Amino acid sequence: MQENSALTVQHFDGEREAQTIARFQSLQAGQYWRALEEIPQEGISAGTVLLILSVRLVDDKPHTIILRPHPLQFGTGRTLRWRNKTGQAQQAWHGFKEHRFLLLDFLSLFEFEPDHEAVRAKEVAQIQTNMARLQAEMVEAQADPGRMNAIVEAGLREARAKTLVHTPRPSAQDLDEDSEEGVAGAAVPQRLSRSTDLALPVSQSPVDPSIAAIATGTLSDALETGITDQKIGALRTAAQQELQIATIKASWIQGKAGEISSELAKLTPFFDEKAHAALAHTEEVRNYVGELLDGIGSLNLYVGEDVVVQTICEGAGAPRSEPLTFVQAKKLMDEELAVFEDLDQRFDFDSEARFFNALRAHPALIEQIFPTQRCVLVMCVSRRHIDYGDTWTNTVRNEENAKVFMLVRNGQNIHRVFSPVESHLGSARLFPTKADDQSMFFRGIDGTKIRFEDVAYSDALNAHEKHALHYKRFLILAAGLDHRLKLFGDFHDEGESLAFVSQRFQDRWCRFLHDDDASSMLDGGVARPSxxxxxxxxxxxxxxxxxxxxxxxxxxxxxxxxxxxxxxxxxxxxxxxxxxxxxxxxxxxxxxxxxxxxxxxxxxxxxxxxxxxxxxxxxxxxxxxxxxxxxxxxxxLVLDAVEPEDLRWYIHHRNTRVNHLSYIRFFKRALKLVEAERAAEEPARQALLQALNDGCVGLEHERPALVHRAVIAWRAAHRGKPLPHPQQKATAERRRLLNQMFSLSREGMDLVARVQEFAERQGYAPLRLVLSGTSKHVLYASPKEGECDNRLLPHAWVHRITLTHTKTRFSEVSRKWALLPSKAASETTQHEWPGAQEWVRDSNFSSFERKQEIMGLCERFEQSVAPFLSTPDTATFGQMAADYLFALRDSLDTSKTSVVLPVLAFPIALVSHKNTGEMGYLCIANRRGYRLLASLAPDDDVSARYIRDIKRLMSRSFADEERFQDFWNRARDIRSDWQLIELDVCAFSGESPYIKAQAIKSVSQAARPPLSALMADWYEKWHKDASRFCRIWHPEAHIDANGRLLIDAMLGIEQPQGYCPVHARLVTYSSHSRDEGVAAPQYARWLDVAPIDSELPECPRPEIGIGMSSSTSEYLNRAEAIAAMTQTETSRRSLLVPSHERPDAPQPPQGVERLLIIPCEEGL
Incomplete structure (x- = not known):
């Protein structure tokens, strides 16, 4: 119970003094409180009295109040709607299982209700009154025939009204024809009853009592009175009327019974609430007793109940002087074992025997895991999530992989300990870090002050308390292991055993290794990269x-x-x-x-x-x-600059081994290779070192590094070849190695000034001086401004100048364009000038020369396409035909199922993708080069021979003349078969302008030609799309000042006759509602036509239940658009009518023509 004293607040105003006294009620589970105002977000009305189910505490103070919903609302979920403080509408689903409020909110919204029993009694009495009223109504109706007849009459009227609404009124002619049956009462409108599925009369004629008696009597009585067709119809009508009356009576009685049951069900939550109220009153006592019981149960850890100890290794114990060390960090079985064995992703708890066998076989693994001879640590199998292919299996087996156990080492004795406590099974470390504990340095917990309730687990604990609880329970477990099994060996005085849990014992005999707390670690030296x-x-x-x-x-x-x-x-x-x-x-x-x-x-x-x-x-x-x-x-992994020391560090570094599957097996293989190379090189390295010692080259402590740097550069320059054998002292390669070591020594560093002087004489800015693997000095120098080629992409190359030198000066041996490498194992940097890193660039071109070659192909467009635009002489045509026939034969060989023709292509622009860097050409191309060449033939005889050669090559695909003619006369494009295509820069081979069709690619909309016949319009459309994700370069001669392509006149391409492009939008409305009252509009389809540079109007938004769709197409002119639509709609028996002829139809804006699509019968 939370007690609150009275609070007095005084207000002073001049001479008058006002005093306000506020009294506070104690807050306890099981009390009833009344809502002071409506709480719409919780569905609570003002004045509602609710039960407090629980008072949640934080730091021994009330924090959260949990209320039980009102009995009339409990368990009745619904959507709540309200407005927040800013006036915005909000809604949420509420299941009415409980209401939660923070303490201050609760106190401002509720007040204590001392008369809650009277309130609930009144609410229960109201329900009982309703039940009594309903029962009285049902009994009265059954006892009073007049009352029941009134109910039946009302039911008949209701049925008759519904039938008249759904039954069509008969015409006068029908009444005349059926007048006799109408008088006899044989044609009574009927409907189907939902409850009986029988046809029930809803408009009855008076029934003769004798007929009713026969209908409800026996078969023999009916036969004695005489049976006729008219009497049978009357009997059927009487029986249906009696059925309807009985149905109405039964439905009314059933409805009343349902209302009574509903009212009765409302009483159950009231009685259920009383039970919860009684239970809530005992909340504090129950929680306290539960904590005591859980705490007492924790003593099972001391006596070893459900604690499993497994022996892994046996041998001599640790020296008595060795203290007991508690290791903070949790170890991972797979990450520790990966150093000694090759593991894959399938390693899990089923494979733990491999780990224990490795502990027995590899003493180094024991030293790797256990930092001292007497220590305790926690371990689990793996931190990885392993996919076993099934959700349930994944959950179960990965939980098993993550379960934590303890490993105890005492010299050569190693044991595994399983604890049943859930905080141990899922612990992240053995004892808390500084961030977890919020103390200066964790050094144990004084167990002499632990009470039973302190070691009771509670999900309400904060993070600090959870870490402390975990260690308290571990302390109990460790004390039991020492007292019962002497598992840690002999490390303390005999009389100290029972003081294991005391702070004094832990300070004297235990050590805490904070290997998982960065705030308590010393700097480990030079930081290594990941x-x-x-x-x-x-x-x-x-x-x-x-x-x-x-x-x-x-x-x-x-x-x-x-x-x-x-x-x-x-x-x-x-x-x-x-x-x-x-x-x-x-x-x-x-x-x-x-x-x-x-x-x-x-x-x-x-x-x-x-x-x-x-x-x-x-x-x-x-x-x-x-x-x-x-x-x-x-x-x-590139091994040119890999050191075995680096590989060993990453293999043994525990934090890096988190990703052991991705690298450690690979690193161990690389380490074997590098170590084998070092062992094979050792005689040669020693001979080189001896040569430096004999010549007194460099400082003595720098000589091993000189040898190492020279060897790395030499091997990289010689494609990994082994070093020259020490006995081969007179070889040129050995002399190069010696020269390289001398140049790398301090004696060679005075060359830098002379190299800089050489570069400045040439007019270049020096960037980097290196010694190549062949012991030659190489200077990288930045190019002059006029030497840079910044077309499409910035210039990336520098001059790589190979030098030779005399005693006084340097001279140039050779030079070439090259990229300045960020790193190169075959080169040893002797000096780097400021600004060199600005020239460490990459390029999409393989070389400077390749860039000139690729761009030159675009610049030669006019001279490349010229032979195909005019009639050549016979000899020239013969060569052109031979080139095409060769390309055709090569293309036909690429497919055995279809005809693949070579494509005649001429690059006009160069494209570089911004993301991938892929290079490509934009080309003017002709896919039907066979037809283009035929049109250029000097005379008919030459043309006939050319066509005959093509037909012979295609005989496999076109066996008869008719099929070949269809192929030859295939419809021409309005551009005379010319088009834009995109190609990879490697598509061209040699000087031939023909490429294989498979080389065509599309990175934009170039494959979709516009309506315009001009290549300039196609290029404009392509450029607008491609420039979003590509860099584009084209020779200035191909483009005018406005960016339009200038090749249409050259190719003889003009706009077709009647070119006046339009775009047309077909709009359709349709009803998709099940409601018969929702129908599609009268004018549900139309076609809007406008010039291509004008915008088409937006489609009007349809009403609810009406669907709308539209599609837009482009046409050469208005006549073509209308002709295409007329052809389509004629087959559907529809007409196109201008909208101005129908004033009641929706009209388009100015500049847009609208054609209504209506059925033919409506247009007549």
Missing amino acids: YQSWIDAKNAYLRPGSRVLCQWRDLINPDTAPGITKRTYRDHGRGFTMTANALSPMDCVVAYKDGCDVCVDVHVQIDSYRSDRQFNAKVRVSKFRPNYWEHEEMPY
Whole structure:
């Protein structure tokens, strides 16, 4: 119970003094409180009296008040609507199971109701009064025939009224024809009763009492009176009338019984509330006793009930001087074992035997996990979520993987301890961090002050209390393990055993290792990058000649190896399948350059019933995109600059091993390779070091680093070849290594000034001076402004100048354009000038020379297309025809099922995709080059021979003359078969203007020609769409000042006769409502026509229950648009009528023509 004292508030106003006294009622579960005002968001009306079910405490103070809904509302869910403080309408569903209020809100909205019993008695009495009234009405009606007859009459009138509404009125002619039956009463309108599904008369003629008696009597009585057709009809009418009367009586009685049941059901929640009120009064006592019982139950941990201890290793114990260390951080079984064994994603709790066997087999694993010889730590199998393919299985097995157990080490003795306490099973660490505990430094808890209720688990505890509770229970468990089993060995005085839980004991005999608390750790030295950053840095050395360790399953995908993969376009799996599999899962290979890509070769085999052929497949390593295709582990690592020390650090670093599946097995393989290389190089390295010592080159402590740097550069420059053997002292390669080490020493650093002087004489700004793997000095210098080619993309290349030097000056040996690398293992940087990093750029072009070649093809458009625009002489035409026939033969070989024709294409612009960097041409192309060449033939004989050669090549597809003629005379485009297409820059081969149709791609709307015949209009439409996601370059000669293409006149393309483009919108309204009163409008379909540069009007919004659809098309002119629509609507027996002829129809805005589409019969 929460007691509150009286509060007195005094107000002073001049000489007068006003005193206000407010009295506060104690707050306790089981009390009844009255709402002072309406609370619409909770569905509570003003004056409603509600029961307090519970008072939730925070820091021993009331925080949340839980009320039981009113008995008439309890369990009746509904949607509540209200307005918030700003006046906005709100709504929410309320199930009326409970009402929750914060303390201050509750006190402002409710007041204590001492007379709650009288309030509830009054509410119950009102329900009982309603029940008595309903019962009296039902008894009175059954006892009073007049009352029941009135009810029946009212039911008959209601039925008659409904029937008259739904039954059509008979015509006068019908009444005349059926007048005799109407008098006899045989044609009575009928309807189906929902309850009986029988036809019931709703308009009765008076029934003869004798007929009614026969209808309700026996069969023998009816036969004795004599049966006629008219009497049978009368009997049927009388029987139906009696059925209807009986149905009305039964329905009325059933309805009253239902009302009584409904009122009776309202009483149940009132009685149920009394039980909850009695239970609520005991809330505080029940909670306190429950905490005591839970606390007493925690002593089971001490006696070892449900505590399982498993022995893993046995041997000598730890020295007595070794204190007991409690390790804070939770260890992960799979992440610890991954250092010693290769694990995959299937490792889970079923595989824990591998871990325990490894503990017995690898003493180093024990030292890795346990920091001291006597310690306690917590561990679980894995933190990973493993997909087992089934939701239920995932939940159960992943919970088992996450269950925490304790590992105890005492020298060579290792035990596993399972505790049944839920806080132990899911603990994140053994004891709290500074952030969890909010204290300066956790050093244990004094168990002598723990009460039973302190170790009772409660979900109401805050984070600090939960961490403290976890350790309190652990302390009880540890004390039991020491007292009962001596599991920690001999580490304290004999008389101290029973004081295990005291703070004094923990301070003297225990240590707390805070290895999971960053605030309590010392600086660990030089910070290393994350393993992924380190991998990215090493892979940045990828160059032709680099040694690359490849994991083929993760490296190969449709981007890197399209030749041995096939996309599946399915929503499951990896998105592709392998058409050939690598013979080895992992290989170390040497990279090479192929066009713009850095590639490696993989030895694969086709696994199919048709073939088992083995071959080398190309894998484009530089095309690999992280996180695009699914891969579980590292795809590749460039070994040029990898040090074994770095690999060992990442393998053994515990925080990095969180991602052990993605890298650790790969790193262990890389470590073996690098260590093997180091062992093989050791004699050569020692010989080089001895040479430096003999020559006194460099400082003594710097000489091993000089050897190391020279070896890395030499091996990268020589495609990973082994170092020259020490016995080969006179070889040129050994001399280069010695020269390189000398140049890298302090004696070689005075060259920088002379190199800078050389660059300034040439007019260049020096960027970087390097020593190549062949022991040559190379200078990277920025280009002059006039040398830069900034078309389409900024200039990215610098001058790479190979130098030679005498004692006094440098001179140039050779130079070339090159990208300034961010890192290159084959080059050792001797000096870098300011501003060099600004020139570390990339380019979509493979080289400076390739950029000139690609752009030159666009600049030569006019001279390339000129031979196809005029009639050549016979010799020239013969060569042109031979070129086409060769391209045709090559294209036909690409498909055995269809005719694939070569495409005549001439680039006019260059395109670079902003996101992917892919390069492509925009071309003026002709897909029917065979017909274009035929039109250029000098005479008929030459043309006939040319056509005969084409027909011979196509004989497989066009066996008869008629089919070939259909193919030849296929409809021409209004542009004389010229069109815009997009191609990859690699589509052209040699000097031929013909490309294969498979090379055509579309990155924009270029494949959709406009109505206009002009290529300039098509280009404008294409450019507007493509410029959103592409960079576009075109020679200035092809475009005018307004950006329009200037090639239509050259190609002889003009607008067709009658060109006046329009767009037309067909609008249709239709009724989709089930309500018969909702019908489509009278004018439900029309066609709006307007010039192409004018906007069509918006369609009027339809009424509720009416659907609307529209479609828009473009036409060369108005006549074509109307003709196309007329042809369609004539087949549907509809007419097109101008809207101005129908004034009652919706009219269009000015400048738009509207044609109403109406049925033919309405248009007559």
